[in-house]
Amino acid sequence: PYAKTKDILSKAHNEGYGVGAFNVNDLEFIQAIVKAAVMENSPAIIEASEGALKYAGDGDVEKGAFILADMVRRYADAVSVPISLHLDHGHDLKHIMAAIKAGFTSVMIDASDKPLEENIRITRQIVEVAHAAGVAVEAELGRLMGIEDNVASAESVLVDPDEAKRFVTETQVDFLAPAVGTSHGAFKFKGEAKIDYERISKVKELTQLPLVLHGASGVPAQWVELAEKYGADLSGAKGVPDEVLQEAVKRGINKVNTDTDLRIAFLAGLRKHLAENPKEFDPRKYFGEAKDFVTEVVRDRMKMLGSSGKA
């Protein structure tokens, strides 16, 4: 059934496992994620960024929010596993309000590029409105490397655990995304893929909240190689290894944001199908194989994070 992100994450927090938060822009990815959740008997958080709302609404964010929310709700209510819908990286109050109106059960306000006091002020404002509507709020502290908040920050600014304690007390957010060394996209680490485990543990201890890891895609070699076999150029692609994610979950990460892995799997499936079926022009066929690859990647992630069987 369509569920509240807060219920999904409270259970994961209490029982110590990770739940994938999978980014979507369209029908195909929603179908693939729901199918994976059913096959794994796993909860799933579906998330859409502001860009995804624009894409689904052909430029109209509110229309996109309602279109995506209607699809997710209908698919979720047709299955026995809990599926929620979350606004990822909300920056604009108008867009956050559109998501709340459309029935998203949680929203992220990402003011992590602002000074702490301003992040607190903005986040508190969103919490007030969201909580009044029964919607949970995620916020971010610290900054991920790479393109983040449309600001290219050269280096990541890791979360300060003491600031995190103050932040959650003063804002009453429901989940917190501490920057601990990851970054968005397929090219995550210059050198070794490592994140600051100690920092995760400290933030968990001080906040006692479900924690969110952004930039958590693994960029699995098998999918990169398959996409490259059929013409993609993903040289230098590198993600967060499974064992690093599993340690992060052990230390208190419960929501694991995954976008890039689904994109690469879809790309590999699409390129493969088109290369092997030159006569094919039915999108239900070539999107069909691409969708199946996304389902596979999502299932793998659910198994790896420990949410399989936890529905």
Ligand SMILES: O=C(COP(=O)(O)O)NO
């Ligand atoms: O943080 C993410 C996704 O990160 P990836 O690019 O690692 O999939 N979404 O908010």
Ligand SMILES: [Ca+2]
């Ligand atoms: Ca941010």
Ligand code: NA
């Ligand atoms: Na998010």
Ligand SMILES: [Zn+2]
């Ligand atoms: Zn993110």
